Amino acid sequence: MERRSISISRMAVALLVVLAIGVTRADRVNKSASLGSFWSTAKEESDHLRWKPEVDDDLSDSVVQEEEEHHLDGGFSSLEGMLQWAVGHSDPEKLKEASLGIQRLSTEELKQRQMEIRELMEKLKTPSDAKLMKIAIDDLNNLSLPLEDRHRALQELLILAEPIDNANGMTKTWGLTAVIRELSNPIPEIRTISAWILGKASQNNPFVQKQILELGTLAKLIEMARSDFSEEATKALYAVSALIRNNIEGQELFYMEAGDTMLQSILSNSTIDIRLLRKSVFLLADLVECQLDGRSNTELPFFSNHSLLKSVVDLMTSEDLDIQEKALYAVKNLLLLRSIDAVVFKDVCELDVALGRMRQQLEQLICDDKFKEYALDMENLRREVELIFVGKLDKVRRTVDFL
Known part of the structure; x- marks a missing residue:
């Protein structure tokens, strides 16, 4: 509907300008009462089109700018505004030529043009x-x-x-x-x-x-x-x-x-549609973030599932850069949970290995101007994850040494 309105408007505006300018100028020459009655009808119809009352000819710059901004959606705030825009976007010489041609039309021909304008106005009505x-x-x-x-x-x-x-x-x-x-x-x-x-x-x-x-x-x-x-x-x-x-x-x-079971099933299937993987890892990161924000009172066992954690870390080595970024962000959120055991991330998920591989890949991307900015942002996030990971591992070691 929107595209249809745009195409109708653009076709109609060109004809409306030629017809309207010709009719108004002919009205000044012929003093035709019938034309006066047409324009009053147009004003009545404008109420049905939800247009604002017509504005003065000397539109301020702000009003003209507003009309410019609104014409692309297939509608105008007023008939005057539509004509102002159309005139401003038309060839002056062609308008002048068309106007002179219409002034030579007979009364019957002018009435026919009036009917054409009315039909166009009906087409321009958008529910x-x-x-x-x-x-x-x-x-x-x-x-x-x-x-x-x-x-x-x-x-x-x-x-x-x-x-x-x-x-x-x-x-x-x-x-x-x-x-x-x-x-x-x-x-x-x-x-x-x-x-x-x-x-x-x-x-x-x-x-x-x-x-x-x-x-x-x-x-x-x-x-x-x-x-x-x-x-x-x-x-x-x-x-x-x-x-x-x-x-x-x-x-x-x-x-x-059992939405968590569904989510884990998708994340553990490396052959599944890549769009589904993206949405799944993004959803996981969002769910963990809710936990971190304290919007949920308890940390769910789901987030500590070894299979789930391994699946997310594996996605960090995906060939898809978007999945890599989402997986890295999800791992960061998971590491921030109190219930997460950093040793599991090392021994089961091999997070240290995945982070090393990602560092090597990002070093190559940084040398490519096309990916440099993205790679630098990713490297900052990777280092942040690495610091959190190493910090949690050190805390575990200190606890073991103390015992």
Whole structure:
């Protein structure tokens, strides 16, 4: 809808400028009463277009700048503003030529141009997000519609659900319920886009997070994250992360639904889709950070699982730089937990070896201008992790020596 509005606007503006300038100049020559009545009609129509009242011809620089900033989204604050922008972005000689040509038109031809402008104005009318969402949700709830139409409705909701106000509006129009229902659709693509919508709607939105969690959706999303269809698994894990981020109740429910087992299964599978690995290690680091921030009273045994720790350290040697960075950050957070045994990181996970290999790789990347800045930042993080690791090992040794 947004792209369609932009294309219509750009085509319409060019014609509107030529027609409008020609009509207004002809009005000064012919003193035509009929043209005066047209412009009053245009003002009435502007109310339906949600435009502001027309401004004076001598627009201030700030108003002109504001019109410049808004024209790209397919809308203008006023008809005058649209014309101002169009005139400013048109060839003056061509405008002059077109204007002179229109002044030679007969009354009947001018009336025909008026009708063309009215038709263009109708095409420029763009429904509000709330109306578009209602249409999409109604289509989604209409089970008699073809699958293609319902899939289109989901695609539209994917775009509309991201702004917080729109996401909140979905809870009032039963939109969330309709999307959640599609998580059980037999077609993987439908399940995938439905999970994606829920993730976008709940991102940094406690109100929507609460609504979705109360509808019992988390267990289904965790199940979907185990799917053999990588797109479905990736989008489901994205939704899980968005639902429980900075949400203690959501995280408690995550562990109750064996989300930690799902996460460990993904992290220990080196052949799994790389996007899924990225999201998994990022989610792990975020969960540990919540522990460090004191948002949870107890440190869970899950974080001390030897298999989990080994999997994360192994990801530090991945060929994917993004995974390396996320894994290194996760290891840093894990080392900061009181319950973590640094000896396990050395004897079982061989963290010292992994840190050494990473240092060698980063030394090579630093010599490459393309990666130099990134490599320097990574090396600083690597050294920080190494210092924490060595410090915890020394503390263990001192304790053993004392005993």
